[in-house]
Amino acid sequence: MSLVIRSSRMGKKGERKFRIVIKEKRSRRDGDSVELLGWYEKGKNGKKEINIERYKYWLSKGAQPSIAVEKLVNER
Numbered sequence: 678m679s680l681v682i683r684s685s686r687m688g689k690k691g692e693r694k695f696r697i698v699i700k701e702k703r704s705r706r707d708g709d710s711v712e713l714l715g716w717y718e719k720g721k722n723g724k725k726e727i728n729i730e731r732y733k734y735w736l737s738k739g740a741q742p743s744i745a746v747e748k749l750v751n752e753r
Contacts, residue, residue, distance in 0.1 A: 679701065679702040679703075679741075680699055680700070680701060680702065680711065680735065680738070680739065680740040680741070681699070681700055681701070681702045681740060681741050681742070681743060682697065682698070682699055682714065682732065682735060682736075682740050682741070682742040682743065682746050683697075683698065683700060683706075683742075683743040683745075683746060684696065684697060684698075684717075684743070684745060684746060685697075685698050685700075685706060685707050685710065686706065686707055687707075687716075692718075693718060693719035693720060694716065694717075694718050694719075695716065695717055695718075695719070696710075696713055696715070696716050697713070697714040697715045697716065697717065697727055697732075697746055697749070698710035698711070698712065698713055698714060699711040699712045699714065699735055699740060702741075712731065712735075714727055714728050714731050714732055714735075715727035715728050717749060725749065727749065727750060729750070732750060
């Protein structure tokens with residue numbers, strides 16, 4: 678099972694809110710996830726909340742982060 682750390686869309690139509698989740702590589706963007714790591718909003722405020730300890734844990738287990746998620750985590 679190949680795991681990926683990626684964003685999953687949530688919220689009302691037109692809102693730019695995303696969850697950071699662990700999923701199987703071949704699953705759909707908004708399909709079932711293994712674990713929820715946090716969330717973020719795009720826009721002026723750019724609010725975000727990510728559990729870094731769990732992020733590092735999944736990296737140690739071999740999960741590959743998407744480019745967008747990697748940039749989000751490195752902004753801190």
